[in-house]
Amino acid sequence: MRAATGVWRWRHNPLRRTTDLIEAWVALTAVVLLALAVPAAGWIAGTGTDASLQHAVRAQSLQRLPTTARVIRLADAPAPGLQSPESAAEQPSRRAVVARWQAPDGTSRTGTVATRPELSDPGDTFAMWTDRNGRPVPPPMRPDTAHAHAVAVGLLAATLAAVFVEAARRLVVRRLVHGRYRRLDRAWAKAGPDWGRTGAGS
Structure with a gap:
């Protein structure tokens, strides 16, 4: 919610920098991914693993x-x-x-x-x-044991997906912040020699 309000707040703010808007959109995208893509990744991994293990359970029951x-x-x-x-x-x-x-x-x-x-x-x-x-x-493996293993795989997949999304967000924000610092350094280097001089416009 804070990410969505951040995007809306920065849309027409006269102090808004391009990087501020990008950062807000990145945060909103991360929230959407955490809410939708991360559970989907866990569900897909868990159901796929469960289907595979249940097939193995049936095969073992026939062979043993x-x-x-x-x-x-x-x-x-x-x-x-x-x-x-x-x-x-x-x-x-x-x-x-x-x-x-x-x-x-x-x-x-x-x-x-x-x-x-x-x-x-x-x-x-x-x-x-x-x-x-x-x-x-x-x-042979019991069906409930196979299901428990599948749940563990699903939770692990969801956790890894969430870590990946958050790491990507932090990386993008870090690059944006470093870009701001570099622009500030260049602006300061340009204005610094005239800072405080009479008639320098400061």
Whole structure:
């Protein structure tokens, strides 16, 4: 609002300099961009990311199948790094075990996987995910997790767009101010030698 009133106030002001009007228009343009373009950038980035991630969720749901594994014994070596962003916080508390599970083709598979400590005794069963070849894989991403990532991307895009608009405005204003100083220096250099002299018109 101040930018709009600034443009209107400077239109017919006899003291108005060209740079004053330019600065007011730049401020008004920045306000419009912050109000319209910045939210649009966030929305476009967020919806695009959400569509892509939701497609990945559907693909993972088709490619990764749930199964039940039975613990044989504790493992001598750590389990391979099979973790999803959703379970990364739980990973330090998980325990590596040698387990047996059934692949989608019906064959029996054995390997080292990670499970919760309370499900790590021989004979315990736990749910796990495999690909269509029976290899252990992380669970598919949940739709709500994908949506949360998309919201974060949208907010980041809007923030970066707002920073860009404000930085551009400040850069233009800074160049205008420096231009004023240069013109003032030239005017002072021209009038300075006669300043205060009799008959110099000062």
